[in-house]
Amino acid sequence: MTVSPFDHPLLSALLGDEETSRHFSVEAEIEAALAFERALAEAEAENGVITRDAAAAIAVALNSFRPDTALLRTAVAKDGIMVPELVRQIRMAVGEAHGDKVHFGATSQDVIDTSLVLRLKAIVDHLGLLLTETVLRLTSLEERFGGSALVGMTRMQPAIPIRVADRVTAWRAPLQRHQERLSEQAKRLLVVQFGGAAGTLEKLGEKGPVVRATLAAKLALADAPQWQSQRDGLADFAGWLSLLTGSLGKVGQDIALMAQGGTDIALSGGGGSSAMPHKQNPVKAEALVALARFNATQLSGMHQALVHEQERSGAAWTLEWLLLPQMVVAAAASLRLAAELAGQIESLGH
Numbered sequence: 001m002t003v004s005p006f007d008h009p010l011l012s013a014l015l016g017d018e019e020t021s022r023h024f025s026v027e028a029e030i031e032a033a034l035a036f037e038r039a040l041a042e043a044e045a046e047n048g049v050i051t052r053d054a055a056a057a058i059a060v061a062l063n064s065f066r067p068d069t070a071l072l073r074t075a076v077a078k079d080g081i082m083v084p085e086l087v088r089q090i091r092m093a094v095g096e097a098h099g100d101k102v103h104f105g106a107t108s109q110d111v112i113d114t115s116l117v118l119r120l121k122a123i124v125d126h127l128g129l130l131l132t133e134t135v136l137r138l139t140s141l142e143e144r145f146g147g148s149a150l151v152g153m154t155r156m157q158p159a160i161p162i163r164v165a166d167r168v169t170a171w172r173a174p175l176q177r178h179q180e181r182l183s184e185q186a187k188r189l190l191v192v193q194f195g196g197a198a199g200t201l202e203k204l205g206e207k208g209p210v211v212r213a214t215l216a217a218k219l220a221l222a223d224a225p226q227w228q229s230q231r232d233g234l235a236d237f238a239g240w241l242s243l244l245t246g247s248l249g250k251v252g253q254d255i256a257l258m259a260q261g262g263t264d265i266a267l268s269g270g271g272g273s274s275a276m277p278h279k280q281n282p283v284k285a286e287a288l289v290a291l292a293r294f295n296a297t298q299l300s301g302m303h304q305a306l307v308h309e310q311e312r313s314g315a316a317w318t319l320e321w322l323l324l325p326q327m328v329v330a331a332a333a334s335l336r337l338a339a340e341l342a343g344q345i346e347s348l349g350h
Helices: 018-022 026-046 052-064 069-079 083-094 108-145 164-189 205-218 232-261 283-304 314-343
Strands: 149-154 157-163 265-267 345-348
Touching: 018 108, 018 314, 026 052, 026 083, 026 108, 026 205, 052 083, 069 083, 083 108, 108 164, 108 232, 108 314, 108 345, 149 164, 157 164, 164 232, 232 265, 232 283, 232 314, 283 314, 314 345
Parallel strands: none
Antiparallel strands: 149 157, 265 345
Protein backbone atom coordinates (compact mmCIF):
# COMPACT_ATOMS: atom_id res chain seq x y z
CA MET A 1 0.00 0.00 0.00
CA THR A 2 1.26 3.48 -0.87
CA VAL A 3 -0.02 6.97 -0.16
CA SER A 4 -0.20 7.92 -3.83
CA PRO A 5 -2.41 6.05 -6.34
CA PHE A 6 0.13 6.92 -9.02
CA ASP A 7 2.66 4.40 -7.67
CA HIS A 8 0.19 2.08 -5.94
CA PRO A 9 0.94 -1.54 -6.87
CA LEU A 10 -2.64 -1.97 -8.17
CA LEU A 11 -4.12 1.45 -8.94
CA SER A 12 -1.06 2.55 -10.91
CA ALA A 13 -2.08 0.10 -13.65
CA LEU A 14 -4.94 2.49 -14.40
CA LEU A 15 -3.73 5.87 -13.10
CA GLY A 16 0.03 5.64 -13.41
CA ASP A 17 2.66 6.03 -16.11
CA GLU A 18 5.88 4.11 -15.54
CA GLU A 19 8.04 6.16 -17.91
CA THR A 20 7.07 9.45 -16.26
CA SER A 21 7.31 8.09 -12.73
CA ARG A 22 10.83 6.84 -13.44
CA HIS A 23 12.03 10.43 -13.79
CA PHE A 24 10.83 11.21 -10.26
CA SER A 25 12.67 8.28 -8.67
CA VAL A 26 15.47 8.90 -6.20
CA GLU A 27 17.89 7.29 -8.69
CA ALA A 28 16.91 9.77 -11.41
CA GLU A 29 17.13 12.72 -9.03
CA ILE A 30 20.60 11.76 -7.84
CA GLU A 31 21.80 11.07 -11.38
CA ALA A 32 20.67 14.54 -12.48
CA ALA A 33 22.26 16.15 -9.41
CA LEU A 34 25.58 14.48 -10.19
CA ALA A 35 25.31 15.61 -13.81
CA PHE A 36 24.96 19.17 -12.52
CA GLU A 37 28.06 18.89 -10.30
CA ARG A 38 30.14 17.38 -13.11
CA ALA A 39 29.05 20.02 -15.63
CA LEU A 40 29.62 22.82 -13.10
CA ALA A 41 33.20 21.72 -12.47
CA GLU A 42 33.87 21.51 -16.20
CA ALA A 43 32.31 24.92 -16.86
CA GLU A 44 34.30 26.56 -14.07
CA ALA A 45 37.55 24.98 -15.24
CA GLU A 46 36.98 26.13 -18.82
CA ASN A 47 36.47 29.68 -17.58
CA GLY A 48 39.37 29.74 -15.15
CA VAL A 49 37.38 29.65 -11.91
CA ILE A 50 38.87 26.35 -10.76
CA THR A 51 41.88 24.47 -12.13
CA ARG A 52 41.56 21.82 -14.79
CA ASP A 53 43.22 19.40 -12.36
CA ALA A 54 40.41 20.01 -9.89
CA ALA A 55 37.76 19.44 -12.57
CA ALA A 56 39.49 16.25 -13.67
CA ALA A 57 39.64 14.97 -10.09
CA ILE A 58 35.93 15.69 -9.64
CA ALA A 59 35.07 13.92 -12.90
CA VAL A 60 37.12 10.84 -11.94
CA ALA A 61 35.50 10.65 -8.53
CA LEU A 62 32.00 11.01 -9.97
CA ASN A 63 32.63 8.20 -12.46
CA SER A 64 32.54 5.66 -9.64
CA PHE A 65 30.66 7.62 -6.99
CA ARG A 66 27.69 5.93 -5.32
CA PRO A 67 26.05 7.97 -2.58
CA ASP A 68 25.05 6.56 0.78
CA THR A 69 21.29 7.02 0.45
CA ALA A 70 20.67 6.10 4.10
CA LEU A 71 22.78 9.11 5.13
CA LEU A 72 20.98 11.25 2.54
CA ARG A 73 17.64 10.26 4.06
CA THR A 74 18.84 11.16 7.55
CA ALA A 75 20.17 14.49 6.28
CA VAL A 76 16.88 15.37 4.57
CA ALA A 77 15.09 14.93 7.90
CA LYS A 78 17.42 17.60 9.33
CA ASP A 79 18.23 19.89 6.38
CA GLY A 80 15.05 19.49 4.34
CA ILE A 81 17.13 18.70 1.25
CA MET A 82 19.72 16.12 0.26
CA VAL A 83 22.31 18.43 -1.30
CA PRO A 84 24.50 19.39 1.70
CA GLU A 85 25.05 15.73 2.57
CA LEU A 86 25.46 14.75 -1.10
CA VAL A 87 28.12 17.42 -1.59
CA ARG A 88 29.89 16.31 1.59
CA GLN A 89 30.04 12.75 0.28
CA ILE A 90 31.31 13.88 -3.13
CA ARG A 91 34.03 15.99 -1.49
CA MET A 92 35.14 12.99 0.53
CA ALA A 93 35.34 10.94 -2.68
CA VAL A 94 37.32 13.65 -4.49
CA GLY A 95 39.82 14.01 -1.68
CA GLU A 96 41.34 16.84 0.28
CA ALA A 97 43.41 18.33 -2.56
CA HIS A 98 40.42 19.32 -4.68
CA GLY A 99 37.37 18.56 -2.58
CA ASP A 100 36.71 22.21 -1.77
CA LYS A 101 36.17 22.91 -5.49
CA VAL A 102 33.12 20.62 -5.63
CA HIS A 103 29.90 22.68 -5.86
CA PHE A 104 31.99 25.88 -5.93
CA GLY A 105 29.81 28.99 -6.15
CA ALA A 106 26.58 26.98 -6.22
CA THR A 107 23.82 26.50 -3.70
CA SER A 108 21.49 23.60 -2.97
CA GLN A 109 18.64 25.16 -4.90
CA ASP A 110 20.76 25.34 -8.03
CA VAL A 111 21.26 21.58 -7.87
CA ILE A 112 17.67 20.67 -7.06
CA ASP A 113 15.99 23.03 -9.52
CA THR A 114 18.34 22.21 -12.39
CA SER A 115 17.99 18.51 -11.59
CA LEU A 116 14.22 18.94 -11.86
CA VAL A 117 14.50 20.76 -15.19
CA LEU A 118 16.80 18.06 -16.60
CA ARG A 119 14.18 15.46 -15.77
CA LEU A 120 11.33 17.64 -17.02
CA LYS A 121 13.14 17.87 -20.34
CA ALA A 122 12.83 14.11 -20.80
CA ILE A 123 9.26 14.23 -19.54
CA VAL A 124 8.29 16.98 -22.00
CA ASP A 125 9.59 14.80 -24.85
CA HIS A 126 7.57 11.86 -23.53
CA LEU A 127 4.41 13.93 -23.15
CA GLY A 128 4.88 15.31 -26.64
CA LEU A 129 5.02 11.82 -28.12
CA LEU A 130 1.96 10.70 -26.16
CA LEU A 131 0.08 13.81 -27.24
CA THR A 132 0.93 13.21 -30.90
CA GLU A 133 -0.27 9.61 -30.59
CA THR A 134 -3.58 10.74 -29.07
CA VAL A 135 -4.14 13.32 -31.80
CA LEU A 136 -3.47 10.68 -34.45
CA ARG A 137 -5.93 8.27 -32.83
CA LEU A 138 -8.64 10.95 -32.83
CA THR A 139 -7.86 11.86 -36.42
CA SER A 140 -8.31 8.20 -37.32
CA LEU A 141 -11.73 8.17 -35.63
CA GLU A 142 -12.74 11.20 -37.67
CA GLU A 143 -11.61 9.52 -40.88
CA ARG A 144 -13.50 6.30 -40.07
CA PHE A 145 -16.72 7.65 -38.63
CA GLY A 146 -16.75 11.39 -39.34
CA GLY A 147 -19.68 11.28 -41.75
CA SER A 148 -21.96 9.38 -39.40
CA ALA A 149 -24.86 11.14 -37.73
CA LEU A 150 -25.23 12.09 -34.09
CA VAL A 151 -27.80 14.01 -32.14
CA GLY A 152 -26.15 17.19 -30.94
CA MET A 153 -26.62 17.74 -27.22
CA THR A 154 -26.72 21.16 -25.59
CA ARG A 155 -27.14 21.49 -21.83
CA MET A 156 -27.58 17.72 -21.66
CA GLN A 157 -30.67 17.86 -23.88
CA PRO A 158 -31.15 16.82 -27.54
CA ALA A 159 -30.57 19.77 -29.87
CA ILE A 160 -30.06 19.33 -33.64
CA PRO A 161 -28.40 16.69 -35.86
CA ILE A 162 -24.63 16.88 -36.18
CA ARG A 163 -21.90 14.67 -37.63
CA VAL A 164 -19.41 12.59 -35.66
CA ALA A 165 -16.72 14.81 -37.18
CA ASP A 166 -18.19 17.82 -35.37
CA ARG A 167 -17.81 16.17 -31.98
CA VAL A 168 -14.42 14.61 -32.66
CA THR A 169 -13.10 17.97 -33.86
CA ALA A 170 -14.07 19.40 -30.48
CA TRP A 171 -11.93 16.67 -28.91
CA ARG A 172 -8.94 17.00 -31.22
CA ALA A 173 -8.56 20.74 -31.80
CA PRO A 174 -7.70 21.67 -28.18
CA LEU A 175 -5.03 18.96 -28.12
CA GLN A 176 -3.41 20.44 -31.21
CA ARG A 177 -3.39 23.83 -29.50
CA HIS A 178 -1.78 22.18 -26.47
CA GLN A 179 0.97 20.92 -28.79
CA GLU A 180 1.68 24.49 -29.82
CA ARG A 181 1.55 25.69 -26.22
CA LEU A 182 4.01 23.03 -25.09
CA SER A 183 6.50 23.91 -27.80
CA GLU A 184 6.39 27.58 -26.83
CA GLN A 185 6.42 26.91 -23.11
CA ALA A 186 9.43 24.59 -23.27
CA LYS A 187 11.59 27.57 -24.23
CA ARG A 188 10.89 29.16 -20.85
CA LEU A 189 10.73 25.98 -18.78
CA LEU A 190 13.85 24.09 -19.86
CA VAL A 191 16.43 26.56 -18.56
CA VAL A 192 19.31 26.21 -16.12
CA GLN A 193 19.02 27.50 -12.55
CA PHE A 194 22.33 28.85 -11.26
CA GLY A 195 22.42 31.74 -8.84
CA GLY A 196 24.55 30.83 -5.85
CA ALA A 197 23.67 31.64 -2.26
CA ALA A 198 21.22 34.48 -2.92
CA GLY A 199 20.99 34.57 -6.70
CA THR A 200 23.96 36.87 -7.30
CA LEU A 201 26.71 34.32 -8.10
CA GLU A 202 28.85 36.35 -5.74
CA LYS A 203 31.71 33.85 -5.62
CA LEU A 204 32.20 33.98 -9.39
CA GLY A 205 32.28 37.75 -9.80
CA GLU A 206 32.29 38.95 -13.40
CA LYS A 207 32.67 35.36 -14.64
CA GLY A 208 29.25 34.38 -13.30
CA PRO A 209 27.25 34.86 -16.52
CA VAL A 210 29.74 33.04 -18.76
CA VAL A 211 30.03 30.13 -16.33
CA ARG A 212 26.24 29.90 -16.19
CA ALA A 213 26.01 29.91 -20.00
CA THR A 214 28.70 27.22 -20.25
CA LEU A 215 26.94 25.14 -17.61
CA ALA A 216 23.64 25.40 -19.46
CA ALA A 217 25.25 24.33 -22.74
CA LYS A 218 26.89 21.31 -21.13
CA LEU A 219 23.52 20.21 -19.74
CA ALA A 220 21.75 20.88 -23.07
CA LEU A 221 19.51 23.47 -21.39
CA ALA A 222 18.86 27.06 -22.32
CA ASP A 223 20.70 29.81 -20.45
CA ALA A 224 18.66 32.22 -18.33
CA PRO A 225 19.15 34.51 -15.34
CA GLN A 226 18.54 32.84 -11.99
CA TRP A 227 14.90 32.22 -11.14
CA GLN A 228 15.12 30.61 -7.71
CA SER A 229 12.33 32.75 -6.23
CA GLN A 230 10.51 33.29 -9.56
CA ARG A 231 8.39 30.20 -10.06
CA ASP A 232 6.11 31.33 -12.87
CA GLY A 233 7.75 28.92 -15.32
CA LEU A 234 6.80 25.90 -13.23
CA ALA A 235 3.34 27.30 -12.47
CA ASP A 236 2.83 27.92 -16.19
CA PHE A 237 3.77 24.31 -16.92
CA ALA A 238 1.37 23.12 -14.23
CA GLY A 239 -1.30 25.21 -15.92
CA TRP A 240 -0.55 23.45 -19.21
CA LEU A 241 -0.83 20.08 -17.48
CA SER A 242 -4.25 21.05 -16.13
CA LEU A 243 -5.40 22.38 -19.50
CA LEU A 244 -4.32 19.13 -21.12
CA THR A 245 -6.05 16.86 -18.64
CA GLY A 246 -9.12 19.09 -18.72
CA SER A 247 -9.40 18.70 -22.48
CA LEU A 248 -8.93 14.94 -22.16
CA GLY A 249 -11.50 14.90 -19.36
CA LYS A 250 -14.00 16.42 -21.78
CA VAL A 251 -13.31 13.51 -24.17
CA GLY A 252 -13.83 11.04 -21.33
CA GLN A 253 -17.02 12.71 -20.18
CA ASP A 254 -18.48 12.70 -23.69
CA ILE A 255 -17.63 9.06 -24.27
CA ALA A 256 -19.08 8.01 -20.91
CA LEU A 257 -22.33 9.82 -21.70
CA MET A 258 -22.48 8.35 -25.20
CA ALA A 259 -21.94 4.88 -23.75
CA GLN A 260 -24.77 5.44 -21.30
CA GLY A 261 -27.40 5.25 -24.02
CA GLY A 262 -25.73 2.34 -25.76
CA THR A 263 -26.58 3.49 -29.29
CA ASP A 264 -24.12 6.29 -30.12
CA ILE A 265 -20.91 4.37 -29.45
CA ALA A 266 -19.65 0.79 -29.18
CA LEU A 267 -16.56 0.16 -27.04
CA SER A 268 -14.50 -2.98 -26.71
CA GLY A 269 -12.74 -3.91 -23.51
CA GLY A 270 -15.05 -2.20 -21.03
CA GLY A 271 -14.68 -2.84 -17.33
CA GLY A 272 -16.61 -5.64 -15.66
CA SER A 273 -18.83 -5.66 -12.59
CA SER A 274 -18.69 -8.14 -9.71
CA ALA A 275 -22.47 -7.97 -9.29
CA MET A 276 -23.72 -7.42 -12.86
CA PRO A 277 -21.90 -9.56 -15.42
CA HIS A 278 -23.71 -7.89 -18.34
CA LYS A 279 -22.12 -4.48 -17.68
CA GLN A 280 -19.28 -2.92 -19.72
CA ASN A 281 -18.19 0.04 -17.60
CA PRO A 282 -16.38 2.91 -19.42
CA VAL A 283 -13.50 2.77 -16.93
CA LYS A 284 -10.92 4.66 -19.00
CA ALA A 285 -13.41 7.43 -19.78
CA GLU A 286 -14.24 7.78 -16.09
CA ALA A 287 -10.54 7.90 -15.20
CA LEU A 288 -10.02 10.75 -17.67
CA VAL A 289 -12.71 12.76 -15.88
CA ALA A 290 -11.20 12.02 -12.46
CA LEU A 291 -7.66 12.92 -13.56
CA ALA A 292 -8.89 16.19 -15.08
CA ARG A 293 -10.53 17.15 -11.81
CA PHE A 294 -7.45 16.06 -9.86
CA ASN A 295 -5.09 18.29 -11.82
CA ALA A 296 -7.49 21.22 -11.70
CA THR A 297 -7.47 20.88 -7.91
CA GLN A 298 -3.68 20.63 -7.65
CA LEU A 299 -3.16 23.67 -9.86
CA SER A 300 -4.33 26.02 -7.14
CA GLY A 301 -1.52 24.69 -4.95
CA MET A 302 1.07 25.37 -7.64
CA HIS A 303 -0.20 28.93 -7.81
CA GLN A 304 0.16 29.13 -4.03
CA ALA A 305 3.77 28.05 -4.51
CA LEU A 306 4.42 31.21 -6.52
CA VAL A 307 4.64 33.06 -3.20
CA HIS A 308 8.35 32.75 -2.38
CA GLU A 309 9.43 35.07 0.38
CA GLN A 310 12.52 37.19 -0.34
CA GLU A 311 15.34 35.34 -2.14
CA ARG A 312 14.30 31.77 -1.29
CA SER A 313 11.42 29.91 0.29
CA GLY A 314 11.53 26.54 1.95
CA ALA A 315 7.77 26.24 2.37
CA ALA A 316 6.73 27.14 -1.19
CA TRP A 317 9.53 24.98 -2.59
CA THR A 318 8.37 21.98 -0.58
CA LEU A 319 4.80 22.52 -1.77
CA GLU A 320 5.99 22.18 -5.37
CA TRP A 321 7.56 18.82 -4.54
CA LEU A 322 4.24 17.61 -3.17
CA LEU A 323 2.22 18.67 -6.20
CA LEU A 324 4.12 18.81 -9.48
CA PRO A 325 5.20 15.14 -9.82
CA GLN A 326 1.65 13.90 -9.35
CA MET A 327 0.31 16.44 -11.85
CA VAL A 328 2.85 15.30 -14.43
CA VAL A 329 2.05 11.62 -13.95
CA ALA A 330 -1.68 12.38 -14.10
CA ALA A 331 -1.18 14.12 -17.46
CA ALA A 332 0.88 11.25 -18.89
CA ALA A 333 -1.65 8.69 -17.66
CA SER A 334 -4.48 10.72 -19.21
CA LEU A 335 -2.78 10.76 -22.59
CA ARG A 336 -2.15 7.02 -22.43
CA LEU A 337 -5.75 6.32 -21.42
CA ALA A 338 -7.17 8.61 -24.11
CA ALA A 339 -5.16 6.90 -26.85
CA GLU A 340 -6.19 3.47 -25.58
CA LEU A 341 -9.83 4.53 -25.32
CA ALA A 342 -9.86 5.89 -28.86
CA GLY A 343 -8.47 2.56 -30.02
CA GLN A 344 -11.33 0.71 -28.34
CA ILE A 345 -14.07 2.55 -30.23
CA GLU A 346 -15.62 0.07 -32.64
CA SER A 347 -18.45 2.26 -33.91
CA LEU A 348 -19.43 5.88 -33.50
CA GLY A 349 -22.65 7.55 -34.59
CA HIS A 350 -25.38 6.10 -36.81
